[in-house]
Amino acid sequence: MFLFTTHRHTTRELLNALRGGGAACPSSALHLYSQFRLRLRPSDPSHLAWRAAVVTLRPLTAASSLPLISHFHGHLLRSNLLAYPQIASSLLRSYSLLSPPSAHQLFDQIPPATRNTYVLNVMLSSLCRSSDLDSARAFFDDIPDKDIVCWSTMLACYFSRGRLADGFAFFRSVTFTTDIAVDDVMLATLLTACTSAGLLPPFCRAIHGYAIRYAIPPSMHLGTALIDGYTKAGRLDYATRVFALVPHRNVIHWTAMICGMASHLCNNEAVQLFEEMCQRRVQPNEMTFTGALRACVNAGLVEKGRDFFKLMVDRYCLEPDIHHYGCMVDLYAKAGLLEDAYEVIKNMKVEPNVIIWTSLLTACKEFKNFEIAVEGIEKALALGISDENTGLYMLITDLYAMGGRWDGVIKIRRLMQEHNVWKNRGLSSIKVDKPQGLSSAAPS
């Protein structure tokens, strides 16, 4: 925290305070910035002015404060700071995250001389997020000097729209028709797309092989994408090896590894890794706790799970979300502690969803506890019936039958009939030669 003293701070000191997180909240950032502007002299180097404005925008954007950003935009216009590409790209990015139409308006007002590669890339990224793919592609085609960021942005756009074949064709065109050197970010983009499309493990190994061949280190995002890819491909051994090789492991690397271990039922290893992470003073986030709690659920470690949940709230001041409550309900329910599970649901700060009710009611069926089941059923029915929760309705039917409540069975059957929803038969398939989503045409 930056403290104001009787000492008259120089512009450099104020800039360092802004940059060093001395202004985590928007109001203190704007206060520091106004102090900075008061001290700024014509003799100061011009880069001080735009740097201060750039770092002031960060907390405003992090707080998603559109009114403050608009207010700051006014100041930037009046002080002619928007002529700096650094400011233009920062402001454009802030708007594109919070209000894409405002970003597009701003872009039209940026003079062509200011529209450098950074500005164009932010605009492309904004179009990729908020407009149709063809508009983004048209904008991409018009960019004169495309760099790796530009190509990566467009590549991610294809994948995020589910256009796998076009994305792979696009990647091929990067490698075969340009001199662009593929980097770790582009490989991470490619790998993430393969992981979500289930094109593993050969693709994961191929991309990893490419990274090794071209000496691209598994740093940051590529490290996470590899860990996640290998764990989802069932290769915990490779994931562990990559994890060990990541130079500066951050919370996301640890989380990907912990979640990967938990999903493969290496529960004790996941719990150990989580504890090691805390010992090394790496701050866990909400997702890390989901992984750690899931390991406790799988292993039936009720006490440990309870401790982790308490640790999350008390020590790390994290607000539990639906995933954490879901784990806690499951933790107690699977151990037969149905009262505790139901208590979690009653005290939740978010509405329970179909997963939570299914978790509780499945345990009610297993442990033949009709009392809690009846209470739960009443509330679960409030979710309403849809194609997504027919499983829950079937479970409720079973529970009514178990309690001899045939009127309930008839009621649910009638509801399902009225809404024309039926439980689908279990079905699973494996594509062997041609993975799904690879059938569309290559881009022009």
Add this chain to the structure above:
DNA sequence: TTAGGGTTAG
């Protein structure tokens, strides 16, 4: 010293 990309519950 302004741009792209990564991790969660039945």
